[in-house]
Amino acid sequence: MSLSILGLDTSTAATAACLLRSDGEAFEVEPGLDALTGRPGHSRELMPAVAQVMDAGGLAFADLSAISVGVGPGGFTGLRIGIATARALAQADGLALRPISSLAALAAGIAAPLALPLIDARRGELFAALYAQGDELWAPFVASPERIVELLIEAGLRPVAAGDGALRSRQTLEAGGLELAGAGSRSHVVRALHICRLAAQASDVPPEAVLPDYLRAPDAHPTR
């Protein structure tokens, strides 16, 4: 049975949306590479992108089978905009909600047996995970690019890396012998089409349990 799924991702500075219709046709807003380095504009961009793909596919929200959303890891504010939007869209029409790892979606766009999706975590660190043909080998974690190179050398693995984190830390990663997708490759962008495709295989999660995969505690220290 095929489902009509709306997918969103706001884990990087880019905003991605896609409608994967039950007949297999996809209507996608795929951000350009320049969006990865620009100022995030999720609040201004996300709902127009959602409306655009829904109109293009000729579906109303109530026609959807599920809403899927990239839950990061990634920028906290962007993730909250995406997840708040997805949860509200699902709540309004009682739709199923399916959270998808943004790193898994990024990996799905890397054409290599071993994929290392890297999302910029700021403060000199990257969010990373490792996938072999879609299977998660290393669960999402946060580390410096130097440490990621070290871990791969220790494990004797040679994946292909992509993502805004790969672009940002290109020098360190390449100096460590890592292969990166080309500078102009679209595989650096988290595509909502991949969110939808992964969601087609995923199970529903109660809306209140759909939250960002922050991977970092907030910067705050109890005073007592």
Add this chain to the structure above:
Amino acid sequence: MILGIETSCDDTCAAVVTTAGVLHSNAVASQGLLHSRYGGVVPEIASRRHLELVGAVVADALERAGAGLDDVRAVAVTRGPGLIGALLVGVSTAKALAATRRLPLHAVDHLHGHVTASMLGDEPIEAPYGCLVASGGHTFVARVDHPSGFRTLGETLDDAAGEAFDKGARLLGLGYPGGPALDRLARTGDPEAFDFPRSLPGTGLDFSFSGLKTSLLYRVRDLGDEVARARAADLAASYQRAVVDALVARSLAAIERERLERFAIGGGVAANSELRTRIAEECGRLGVDLWVPPHELCTDNAAMIAGAARFTPALPYPAYLDLDASATLA
């Protein structure tokens, strides 16, 4: 019915209000205890919590109103001012909910909500009127000639009144949020025991509370820990008297200067018992009618946001899809 959503600071709020200003529900999930460990609101923690709570709070507000989204004619949301990460959770939620039904959306100024809170309920205040809004985040006096807006007559130049209470409470070891605790302790103390500075209005109607806070700090230090602890009630009462004096003095100056016949108070500090008593006395003396909304309409809430939306034009679908939140609303 208008569905209101408010997430500008540390309370996750949703409410259902009719276009006539009748309150059907006013749901608030307060994060106060969560932030008390940090001695103040931590924006990242507040934003995370809003996301966890907002769906349930909206569902609760609709359920208590005996309504579903299909009964809602417009959605109203606080666009600012406030903590940007917190605001964005509410704005994203409101836009998405509204878009599923192609409902119009009102982007509401949080301060406009406070100013018009007294227009909700059975006996709404009528413009023109004056208004004092004092809370942990804002302190200002305003004039309302038409409910669609307000004119700020004076505002705090540094701390908000609620901040002055919280900081004072902390200096007296009362924890956070300390406003209510300071209010309780002050009732058993002598408000004349200590002399704290008052900057009374000259020509302007602006407020300043930072000097007062510093003065309490020095007073506690001069007395020494033991004496300060023994006389905490007197310190609290005197300190509170100074804050309330400033609020009352500006309110009266505004009433006189603007020749106002009606006045309202709002914001979390409007729950302070001494402020309520004093401003009621003074308004009574001047023959000015005073509106003091119930506590749940003074502290941050979504009913005042839905209420304020009644007086401002809505953005039709799809004009609001690219709406952004604004920390300053400048």
